[in-house]
Amino acid sequence: MPCAEAVAVKDGRILKVGTNAEIRPLIGKNTRVVRLGGKTVLPGFIDTHVHVVDFGRLLMWLDLAGVGSIKEMQSRLKERLVKTAVGKWVVGRGWDDGRFVEKRLPNRFDLDAVAPSNPVILYYQCGPVCVVNSRALELAGITKTTPNPSGGTIDKDPKTGEPSGVLRDAATDLVFSKIPEPTFEELVEASGLAVEKIVAAGITSIHWLATSQVDLAVLQTLLKKKQLPLRVYMVIPFGLLGKVPLDENLHDDFAKIGGVEVVADGYLSSGTAALFEPYADDSKINGKLLCTPAELEATAQKIVKAGLQLVIHAMGDKAIDAALAALEAVEGQGRHRVDQAALFNKDLLQRAQKQKVILSVQPLVGASEFSVYSALEHLGKKRARWLYPLKTLFKKGVCVCGGSDCPMEPLNPLQAIQSAVAREFFPEEQLTVDEALRMYTVNAAYASSEETVKGSIEEGKLADFTVLSKNPHKVAPTKIRGIRVELAIVGGKIVYQR
Ligand SMILES: [Zn+2]
Numbered sequence: 001m002p003c004a005e006a007v008a009v010k011d012g013r014i015l016k017v018g019t020n021a022e023i024r025p026l027i028g029k030n031t032r033v034v035r036l037g038g039k040t041v042l043p044g045f046i047d048t049h050v051h052v053v054d055f056g057r058l059l060m061w062l063d064l065a066g067v068g069s070i071k072e073m074q075s076r077l078k079e080r081l082v083k084t085a086v087g088k089w090v091v092g093r094g095w096d097d098g099r100f101v102e103k104r105l106p107n108r109f110d111l112d113a114v115a116p117s118n119p120v121i122l123y124y125q126c127g128p129v130c131v132v133n134s135r136a137l138e139l140a141g142i143t144k145t146t147p148n149p150s151g152g153t154i155d156k157d158p159k160t161g162e163p164s165g166v167l168r169d170a171a172t173d174l175v176f177s178k179i180p181e182p183t184f185e186e187l188v189e190a191s192g193l194a195v196e197k198i199v200a201a202g203i204t205s206i207h208w209l210a211t212s213q214v215d216l217a218v219l220q221t222l223l224k225k226k227q228l229p230l231r232v233y234m235v236i237p238f239g240l241l242g243k244v245p246l247d248e249n250l251h252d253d254f255a256k257i258g259g260v261e262v263v264a265d266g267y268l269s270s271g272t273a274a275l276f277e278p279y280a281d282d283s284k285i286n287g288k289l290l291c292t293p294a295e296l297e298a299t300a301q302k303i304v305k306a307g308l309q310l311v312i313h314a315m316g317d318k319a320i321d322a323a324l325a326a327l328e329a330v331e332g333q334g335r336h337r338v339d340q341a342a343l344f345n346k347d348l349l350q351r352a353q354k355q356k357v358i359l360s361v362q363p364l365v366g367a368s369e370f371s372v373y374s375a376l377e378h379l380g381k382k383r384a385r386w387l388y389p390l391k392t393l394f395k396k397g398v399c400v401c402g403g404s405d406c407p408m409e410p411l412n413p414l415q416a417i418q419s420a421v422a423r424e425f426f427p428e429e430q431l432t433v434d435e436a437l438r439m440y441t442v443n444a445a446y447a448s449s450e451e452t453v454k455g456s457i458e459e460g461k462l463a464d465f466t467v468l469s470k471n472p473h474k475v476a477p478t479k480i481r482g483i484r485v486e487l488a489i490v491g492g493k494i495v496y497q498r
Helices: 020-026 052-059 070-082 108-112 134-140 170-176 184-200 213-224 293-305 317-329 346-355 363-371 375-379 390-395 413-421 433-439 442-447 477-482
Strands: 006-010 013-018 040-043 045-050 090-095 120-124 129-132 152-156 163-169 203-209 231-237 255-263 309-313 337-339 358-361 399-402 465-468 485-490 493-497
Touching (some): 006 020, 045 442, 052 184, 070 090, 070 120, 108 163, 134 163, 134 170, 163 170, 184 203, 184 213, 184 485, 203 255, 203 442, 203 465, 203 485, 213 231, 255 293, 293 317, 317 346, 346 390, 363 375, 363 413, 390 399, 413 477, 433 442
Parallel strands (some): 045 203, 090 120, 203 231, 231 255, 255 309, 337 358, 358 399
Antiparallel strands (some): 006 013, 040 465, 120 129, 129 163, 152 163, 465 485, 485 493
């Protein structure tokens, strides 16, 4: 049944799926009926790669995107200061002097005018450039006589020699390093904001990639405070295996520790993904495996023995080669996967097919590799052909699931689906809408061994749905990202309503 008219939910699970006539008799006195007026209901989206605490940290920052003048920047800062204790730091990001009607860079005095006593640091929209106020300069000890740090510039007024407040590159760290680490309570609050944003994007389940024990404590606190509106499959770093209890205070349906991540290499964009041949634009580097294939296999054995899913971060072809070898060594003992898998070759594609591996892929990272990090020059055209070869992987029957790597890339699954369906580079690798949707539903559920309870709208499964303003199958591929999320429903409860 590819399409239905109505669905009945009871006790958090799907009771029946069918036509309006079939479902109507199930409406009782206490039933809440939600009429959608022709909107589209999909299985709740599952994002297989999110860093919740890091996303939360970023959300705490003052958002200056789209600000059209220094005056507007001042008023946003003023608004934030009303809610900020005296003396506390304000960190922001997103200004662009190219948009300012004043046609000049902001300076310390612009910020001082509204923020005389709180230290303030506001980053440019991209890259390490910021403007700080006088209080921040004072705390960092930056004066007229402070020399530029190596690899950075302290802008100074040509007449007075006083710092203007604009800092570039390494000089930004002089101030940023003075900001105290957020307290645990602040991180919990920030992560609470993050999960709210996540459900607003139509995501009802996430694979939460933890970076430290703090992530686990935050998750437990959110659960305790009943501030977890979605389901979490947590993946812990290998360093925590054996150091944290695996099930304490976690509720099975809502949160569990499922996997352990081992990092085999770095990132293509920074030239640290491990390649068989050097990068095309720099013959001296080819990335590095962060562990030998033998070490990777030994680690894999330990994780499998602990009864958890092995998640190997492997982006470059050499790292994927090592990851597939490690997966082969533990074949038949659980369901494991390669995360961030990006650069393939014909041999790797064949092995991925033969081993029936699960690949967690980030379509928006892929789009950035081509459009922002110039994959064609970075890898050469021949190799770049097999960068994110999603259609080929689907044709080979490999289970490909989708993640965002938020906050490194935007959270929006519809934007990711559009980029997989309408990709510009090597369009022969474009997916159909149906395939791209599978990445965020059934395939993602399979990736965490939850396909019997999640990923499709079937009787008996958890009642997790994403309601969209339009059917992605029925709009032009380049319009998919414009579809709005109307509702997010988890266990039959509306957790987000536009
Ligand atoms: Zn990540």
